[in-house]
Amino acid sequence: MKSAESPDILLEARGIVKNFPGQLALDHVDFDVRKGEVHALIGENGAGKSTLIKIIAGVYRADQGEILISGERKQISNPRDSQALGLAFIHQDLNIVPHLSVAENIFLGRYPRNSLGMVRLSKMVEMVGGIPEAVPIGADLRAPAGTLRVIDQWKTVINRALALKSRIIFMDEPTTSLAHKEVDELFRSISHLKEAGKAIVYVSHRIEEVFRIADRVTVIKDAKKVGTVPLRDVDSGRLYQMMLGRELKDVFPSKEDPRDNVRLEVRNLSRGHAVKDVSFHLREGEILGIAGLVGSGKTELARLLFGADRKDGGNTVIDGEKVDIRSPVDAIRCGIALVPEQRHSQGLVLPMDVKQNITLASLTKLWRWNWIPVLSRRKEKALAQEFASSIDIKAQSLNQRVESLSGGNQQKVVLSKWLCTKAKILILDEPTKGIDVGAKFSLYSIITELARGGVGIIMISSDLMEVVGLSHRILVMDQGTIKADLLSHETDLPSVLRLCLEEDVKCHASES
Amino acid sequence: MKSVERKKITRSDVLLFLGKYGTVMCLLGMILVFSILLPAFRSPNNLRNLLGQTAILSILAAGMTCCLKMGDFDLSIGAIAAITGIAVAKVLVNDGGIPLAILCGLLTGLVIGLMNGFFVAYVGLSPFVCTLATMSIILGAGLAITKGIAIWDLPQAFDFIGRGELFGLPFRFILMICLLAIIWFIHNYTPTGRRMEAIGGNPISSQLSGIKVEWNRLVGYLMSGTCAAIAGIVLTSSSMSANSTQGALYLLDAFGAAFIGATTIRVGQFHIWGTFIGVLIVVVAVNGLVILMVPGYFTDMIKGIILLLAVVLSGVTGKFVKG
Numbered sequence: 002m003k004s005a006e007s008p009d010i011l012l013e014a015r016g017i018v019k020n021f022p023g024q025l026a027l028d029h030v031d032f033d034v035r036k037g038e039v040h041a042l043i044g045e046n047g048a049g050k051s052t053l054i055k056i057i058a059g060v061y062r063a064d065q066g067e068i069l070i071s072g073e074r075k076q077i078s079n080p081r082d083s084q085a086l087g088l089a090f091i092h093q094d095l096n097i098v099p100h101l102s103v104a105e106n107i108f109l110g111r112y113p114r115n116s117l118g119m120v121r122l123s124k125m126v127e128m129v130g131g132i133p134e135a136v137p138i139g140a141d142l143r144a145p146a147g148t149l150r151v152i153d154q155w156k157t158v159i160n161r162a163l164a165l166k167s168r169i170i171f172m173d174e175p176t177t178s179l180a181h182k183e184v185d186e187l188f189r190s191i192s193h194l195k196e197a198g199k200a201i202v203y204v205s206h207r208i209e210e211v212f213r214i215a216d217r218v219t220v221i222k223d224a225k226k227v228g229t230v231p232l233r234d235v236d237s238g239r240l241y242q243m244m245l246g247r248e249l250k251d252v253f254p255s256k257e258d259p260r261d262n263v264r265l266e267v268r269n270l271s272r273g274h275a276v277k278d279v280s281f282h283l284r285e286g287e288i289l290g291i292a293g294l295v296g297s298g299k300t301e302l303a304r305l306l307f308g309a310d311r312k313d314g315g316n317t318v319i320d321g322e323k324v325d326i327r328s329p330v331d332a333i334r335c336g337i338a339l340v341p342e343q344r345h346s347q348g349l350v351l352p353m354d355v356k357q358n359i360t361l362a363s364l365t366k367l368w369r370w371n372w373i374p375v376l377s378r379r380k381e382k383a384l385a386q387e388f389a390s391s392i393d394i395k396a397q398s399l400n401q402r403v404e405s406l407s408g409g410n411q412q413k414v415v416l417s418k419w420l421c422t423k424a425k426i427l428i429l430d431e432p433t434k435g436i437d438v439g440a441k442f443s444l445y446s447i448i449t450e451l452a453r454g455g456v457g458i459i460m461i462s463s464d465l466m467e468v469v470g471l472s473h474r475i476l477v478m479d480q481g482t483i484k485a486d487l488l489s490h491e492t493d494l495p496s497v498l499r500l501c502l503e504e505d506v507k508c509h510a511s512e513s
Numbered sequence: 514m515k516s517v518e519r520k521k522i523t524r525s526d527v528l529l530f531l532g533k534y535g536t537v538m539c540l541l542g543m544i545l546v547f548s549i550l551l552p553a554f555r556s557p558n559n560l561r562n563l564l565g566q567t568a569i570l571s572i573l574a575a576g577m578t579c580c581l582k583m584g585d586f587d588l589s590i591g592a593i594a595a596i597t598g599i600a601v602a603k604v605l606v607n608d609g610g611i612p613l614a615i616l617c618g619l620l621t622g623l624v625i626g627l628m629n630g631f632f633v634a635y636v637g638l639s640p641f642v643c644t645l646a647t648m649s650i651i652l653g654a655g656l657a658i659t660k661g662i663a664i665w666d667l668p669q670a671f672d673f674i675g676r677g678e679l680f681g682l683p684f685r686f687i688l689m690i691c692l693l694a695i696i697w698f699i700h701n702y703t704p705t706g707r708r709m710e711a712i713g714g715n716p717i718s719s720q721l722s723g724i725k726v727e728w729n730r731l732v733g734y735l736m737s738g739t740c741a742a743i744a745g746i747v748l749t750s751s752s753m754s755a756n757s758t759q760g761a762l763y764l765l766d767a768f769g770a771a772f773i774g775a776t777t778i779r780v781g782q783f784h785i786w787g788t789f790i791g792v793l794i795v796v797v798a799v800n801g802l803v804i805l806m807v808p809g810y811f812t813d814m815i816k817g818i819i820l821l822l823a824v825v826l827s828g829v830t831g832k833f834v835k836g
Contacts, residue, residue: 309721333723347721350714352782361711362722364704375702418722 009036010072011169011200012057012088017066019052026052028224029066034169039191039201041215041232043208043244047437049224050204054171058090059083089162090171093178097154099147103138104129106146107161132164134197136190152183156190163199170194171202176210177463180296184502188214208240209465209498220244223438237494241466245438252442253470254449259287262320264457265337265426267306270315275301277481279315283426283457288448290472290489291461294501298481299461300342303430306459307339308332319426333362335426338419340412342430342461348415349403356385356399358414363421388417392447409440416447427451428459433467445471465501469494477501536777536787540794547801554804561683563800565751568685569594569744571792573760574767574774575696576740579733580640581771581783582700583712587629587734588644590741590767592651594760597621597745599655602664602755611671618746619739625651626738630731655757663756667749675751685747692743696736697785709733713782766795769820776823795819 012034019027027049034040044050055061057068059077067074070086077083083090097106104125105112112120113128126142129135138156140149146157155175162170172191176184191201191214203215211218212232220227220243227243242248265283270276276298283289293299304310306317308326317324324335332339341347349358360367360381367384369377385399394413396406403414412432419427429448433441448471452458462468468475469489477485477500485500547554573590580587597618604614625647632643677684700706708729711719720726744763749755773794774787795816802812 307721328725329721329723330725339721341721346715347717350711350718352714353711357707357711361707361719361724364707367704374704376704376707 010034011036011070013069013072014053014057015067015069017053017056017068018064019049019056019061020064025224027056027063030221030224030226032219032226032229034200034202035217036168036200037195037198038216039195039203039214041203041205041211041218042221043205043211043218043240044221045206045244045438045441046435048221048244050206050221051173053221054090054173054202054204057083057088058171084165084167087166087168088171089165089167089169090173091155091158091162091175092173093175095154095158097146097157100145102143103140103146103149103153103157104142106157107132107164109161128164129160132160134194134199135160135163136193150183151178151180152186155179155183155187159190159194167199169200169202171204173204174206175203176205176207178295180294184210184294206244207464208237208244209494211240212237222246252445253467254446256288256449256471256473257286257453259284259452259473260455261285264320266318268316268318270302270305270317271313272301272305272310273313275481276305276312279481279483281476281483281486283459285455285457286452287474288452288458288460288472290468290475291459291478292463292465292468292475292497292501293478295463296480297478297501299478300430301481302478303339303341303428303459303461306332306428307337309339333422333424336422336424337426337428338362338422338424339428340415340419340430340432342434344408344411344415344435349411351404352402354400354402355389355394355396355406355414356381358403359385359388359399359417359421362418366421384421385417388420389414391420392417393443407437407440409436409444412436412440412444413447416444420451424456426457426459428461430461431463432460433462433464441467465494465497469497533778533780536773536790536794540790540797543794543797543801547797547804551801551804554801559800559804563796564686565683566800567789567792567796568683568689569748569751570763570766570770570796571689571789572692572740572744572747573763574770574788574792575693575785576737576744577767578771578774578783578785578788579696579700579709579736579740581775582709583730583733584716585633585640585730585733586644586768587737587741588641588764589625589629589648589651590737590744591760591762591764592648592655593622593625593738593741594745594748594763595755595757596625596651596655597742598749598755598759599658599664599757601746601749602667603658605667605671606664611668614671615746619742622738622740622742622745623735624738626735626741627731629738630734633734634727634730652757652761659755659757661757663754665754667753671750672753673750675747675749675753685751688743688747692740693785693789696740700785705729705732765816765820766792769816769823770795772820772823791823 010033014030014032017027017030030053032053042050052061056063057077059079059082062078068077069075075086077086098109102122104122107129108125113124115121122143129142136156136159138153138160140153146154159170175187179187194201205211215232217229217231218240219229220240222244245252262285263282264285268280270279279302291299301310305312308328308331317326319335326332326335345351350361363384367376367380369375382399389399392413394417395410403411406414433444448458448460460468460472472489475487475489475492475497476483477497553559573594577587577590600621601614601618604617629644629647632638633640673684675685679687700709708719708724711724712726712729716726745760748759752759770791771783771788773791775781775783777787777790779787798815799812802815
């Protein structure tokens, strides 16, 4: 179907410029959407994708440039305008009212009423059938929308867009909240919409998905448009190069082979349905990537290893010694560190300053004369300074509140908190989430450098590119179990992705 | 454009300054106005009396601040003060001697603090429900022990704590300053204090940084209970009697003082010297109103209004409203 392009241009944005204080967010960006196509809009976090979408939606006003709908110049100054022009925007949070029924959610705010002004649910359920090209929802239309699977919530919102006679549907990072089976379902719905002549703009930073669904792709990097190309003309390597501005092999620093001694061995670790009977090992100096979709148990495994959740069973052996980890305190004592998934709510204490955050897990090292439990400001400063400069944290001073740092620097603060404790095993859960490209690259070299120094690193990421590029070895998780154990130089991105998505592939863990 | 920007900055600077030091200036202003208008206010006797009055309230509020710092609170402090007084008085009237009496009083506070801390931090009850229940239990127990009759006839030597003077200052004031200094030191210069601050900032991050959140919250309740016990001892000594209701009135004042404190200097954060300024505001305001012969119910209303204003201004409302 990829060739089914018609020159019928529904929307065209020309020379869009947008300035935010101190930052150019969009620099003369052109963008067009044709009837019946899936147009992917890709770029790193902070590249300008969402700014462009928000301008088209009427949330932001462009400083320069114009927007044409079906060849006519239009002024879109608020979301109502864009809705009237047949544009629909679906965000990750979906804008669902959980306790209202599916039907009510579809007709949100535009309920049919009878002569007494009463809303009639039965009428609404009937009307859902009348929506042209409606996407079938696999649930009772009278059920509260909050009880539905995420994919059915997606379909609810898609139907809402169709009920509004939208011609272009924008989807923002749709797969981040979906489980793998649901991704297939969403893609089927997208194909259905395409056949019905709607246009889809698919915003993502995941190149793998783009290849599965899109007809054309526009790449945005550092506020500029790199180009728009039909997908049949490019391969993933080329797209990465466009998106990152350099070749994939240059993004990840070269790594040394891990050493022979096993740093961590995990046997039959379990917790409920989240983590089932997981066994693996980690060598000194090894970077072990863990891939898997949402709900595969990656984060749960990390929390379990760190003692943040209670395990049902299983053993942990560190440097040949069996250890019993029941709490983060135990884990830290054993030399394990966790950089958690949510930087703000789990990694940092926002109201405290840089040095206090860095030294938070090493307060016993700050005792005066090493035996009086009184904090030595001198030692605190020296310790914080040592690790802040070792990984190049950019802050005005160590007394700056971490709240006001950029995402990349905040992540470095969390990281140096653990460098302070001299952790031997570092678990990174989505370390580059929401971080701009430059900071990402510098985190990659820090991670590689740490491994070179002998730290065993477990890196969980939904960004398969970084899992494949950075790790020595890759575990693929699915439904709480490890489905595959791969050496990264023997595999590539598409095969890891396939393993993540397919559930019935039986793959033997390669014993090493 | 530029001049507009410059003006904006100065205005926000002024607001920032007002936000930080508004309460201090309010206190100074109040003292100034009362001193000029009311000769009775500026008499040395009244001023000494004023310092004495700050003692009990400050000690209670300082303990409360230890809990508030971590996002907890303790409604039972007034009741703890009362039951401690009863325990002390009981030991004294049975000729147990002053040291033993004080020891029993402190233990009472510690045990109740331990109970609160255990149920809140380890069992996971809401601080509100738990300490409200404890308060009711203690008040009931106090009533049962005293049968509603105040305990009198305490040995004369015992009145030094609450009525004695040292270096020309009320002894209880000196005691309070020492206690506040100790708590301030713990909060600002020890690992424990740092951990408590981190828990107040983000309990989840703190736990994932290897801080024993439950234990520290328990310690907070122990500090709160102990302070309340000390306040109870001072209170009993200054009235030379004990009954089951004597501490209850201080609860609201202590809350108000702590929240006024959270609007002072380090806005949005509870800290000891802020709390102390809060106490001074409450005590000076009440003292002035009493001298002006404003009826008692009116004073209560004004205290309530001050508390309400302080909670709003401290910007920590959300934290407590949303739980």
